[in-house]
Amino acid sequence: MSPLTSIICLANSWKHGDRCIAGINPETGRWIRPISDLEDGRIPRSMRLLEGKEPQLLDIIQIPLGKTGNDFGFESENLSVLPGRWKKQGQVTTKEVLRYCSSEPYILHNYKKFVTVPELARKPFALRKTLQLVHVTEFFVEKKQRETGTNQYKATIVSRNGQRLSRLGITDPLFVKKLDQGNEPIVPCLVTVSLSMPHRPPNWEGDDPCWKLIAAVMELETNDYDDQDELLDLPF
Structure with a gap:
């Protein structure tokens, strides 16, 4: 089973017909952008859904992630998505992410x-x-x-x-x-x-x-x- 990493979802945005998911790891305070093996790292619907629903802003999501990812020559936040289901762990408020x-x-x-x-x-x-x-x-x-x-x-x-x-x-x-x-x-x-x-x-x-x-x-x-x-x- 792939290890799970938690992020507070702070982006679920359009990217070339799919989505870019990004957020902050509450344990480290660092940004993480999960990326697929597609040419630009975009996250397809089949990969990102949480029990059939889109990740929402401020959701705490557990994602199977590697320790590295394609940086495309300029991005520091990317980690590769590993096989496994994404899970919603909870949710925070805007005040908590200030x-x-x-x-x-x-x-x-x-x-x-x-x-x-x-x-x-x-x-x-x-x-x-x-x-x-x-x-x-x-x-x-x-x-x-x-x-x-x-x-x-x-x-x-x-x-x-x-x-x-x-x-x-x-x-x-x-x-x-x-x-x-x-x-x-x-x-x-x-x-x-x-x-x-x-x-x-x-x-x-x-x-x-x-x-x-x-x-x-x-x-x-x-x-x-x-x-x-x-x-x-x-x-x-």
């Missing part, structure tokens, strides 16, 4: 909407971070209708530390569903920002960019953040 919000000055390494692969590859392996939990105090959404009739959204966020990122793609399916229903973002909130696989837009000049994405949005209740200063900010 302590994992980053206190770093930048959202994922810089002030830009992207990080290049060489920029990440030059860092020591442990510092090649491609996931970050952000306490967001301002959140604006732009809506555009595609030719297919579906909506496309771009997000602008401002972190509690004052960094602003504009027009980020949104890959959180449940949040997009809420936007389609006419709901607006509620702030403050917690946002998981992730980096995409390398993608060069038309006429792009320079190194391959990985784009910052809104992978998950978690609403906060007023009493969740009133005493945030009493919580521990961990250095990651």
Whole structure:
């Protein structure tokens, strides 16, 4: 039987027709991104379902994971999924994950909407971070209708530390569903920002960019953040 590793699910986002699952190990406080053996590591439905249901944000999930995984040359959080069933162990509240919000000055390494692969590859392996939990105090959404009739959204966020990122793609399916229903973002909130696989837009000049994405949005209740200063900010 493969060993099980627990994560607090902080992303179940779209990735090339399947999903990217990611979360924080409550024992170590470190991010983990389970990856399959598919070319980009995406997690198919048959692998990720918990008794027939999608993993939900803030679920504590036990996953059979190896000790290493394909880092694709720039990601530090990846661990390979081993054979075996995924199990739901429990659930936490948004208040309980506030302590994992980053206190770093930048959202994922810089002030830009992207990080290049060489920029990440030059860092020591442990510092090649491609996931970050952000306490967001301002959140604006732009809506555009595609030719297919579906909506496309771009997000602008401002972190509690004052960094602003504009027009980020949104890959959180449940949040997009809420936007389609006419709901607006509620702030403050917690946002998981992730980096995409390398993608060069038309006429792009320079190194391959990985784009910052809104992978998950978690609403906060007023009493969740009133005493945030009493919580521990961990250095990651």
